[in-house]
Amino acid sequence: MRHVIGLATAQGNEFVRPLGCEDRIRFDSDDFHALGYYYLIAPAFEHFAQRDAGIGITSMNVMLCLKKDDLTAVEDILKKLEGVIRARPKQWKELLGTVQYPNEQPNPINPLLFRSRALSLLDVLRRLVTKARLEGKWVVYGNGVCYRALCGIKLPPGTVEYS
Numbered sequence: 513m514r515h516v517i518g519l520a521t522a523q524g525n526e527f528v529r530p531l532g533c534e535d536r537i538r539f540d541s542d543d544f545h546a547l548g549y550y551y552l553i554a555p556a557f558e559h560f561a562q563r564d565a566g567i568g569i570t571s572m573n574v575m576l577c578l579k580k581d582d583l584t585a586v587e588d589i590l591k592k593l594e595g596v597i598r599a600r601p602k603q604w605k606e607l608l609g610t611v612q613y614p615n616e617q618p619n620p621i622n623p624l625l626f627r628s629r630a631l632s633l634l635d636v637l638r639r640l641v642t643k644a645r646l647e648g649k650w651v652v653y654g655n656g657v658c659y660r661a662l663c664g665i666k667l668p669p670g671t672v673e674y675s
Contacts (some may be wrong), residue, residue, distance in 0.1 A: 513572060514540050514659045515550070519640060519649040520577070527577065527650050530664030535643065537636060538663065548606045548623040549633055552597070556589045557653070573656035583645050590638050597630045 518536025520527035541547040554569050557576070561569035564576040578586055605622040612618040644651045654662040 513542065513655050514538065515653070515655045516659050516662050517637070517640065517651065517653045518662065519644050519647070520652045522579070522648065522650050527652060529661055531652060531662050535640065535649075536663075537640075538659075544608065544621055544623045545625070547608060547621075548625045549630055551608060552606065552625065552630060553593060553633065553637075556593055557586075569653075573658055575652070575654040575658035575662070578641075578644070578651040578653075580645070580648070580650075583641055583651070586641050586651070587638070590634055590641070594631065594634050597627055597634065600627050600630075602627050 516531065516536055516538045518531035520529070520531055539546050539550070541550050551570075558569050560576045560578060560582065561567065561571075561574050565571075565574045567574060569576075603624055603626050606625050608621040608623070610618040610620050640651055643649070652662060659665075660667060
């Protein structure tokens with residue numbers, strides 16, 4: 513599944529789509545390494561997903577908006593995550609589940625994660641939050657169909673767009 517996090521300009525209670533290319537991060541959690549980092553960080557933002565989308569952040573077609581009032585809480589979340597990640601070894605394997613292909617035994621999915629890479633990701637998120645605060649923007653996250661809308665990818669003719 514594809515995910516995007518970026519800055520959006522607020523207009524009243526809505527924001528302008530798509531997100532600007534210079535202020536967004538896109539990643540694909542079909543790659544087990546990216547999924548490992550996602551599962552490391554995403555649960556800390558579960559509250560916002562439940563509030564905005566009414567479903568868990570690891571579900572499909574989730575979109576959440578972190579507005580001006582949320583940014584202080586997000587900075588605290590990032591600070592706590594940084595402490596948790598700094599307590600980890602330089603590299604570790606995270607068990608994400610198992611995968612089983614036809615006629616084969618189940619294999620564990622446990623990508624090798626690096627503390628420095630996880631901290632770099634937190635730093636990028638922190639910079640987005642700081643820039644959103646300074647410029648009066650919102651930090652927006654979306655996956656699935658919401659990813660397409662936030663990135664400005666047109667859907668095939670006859671497809672109903674998410675709004």
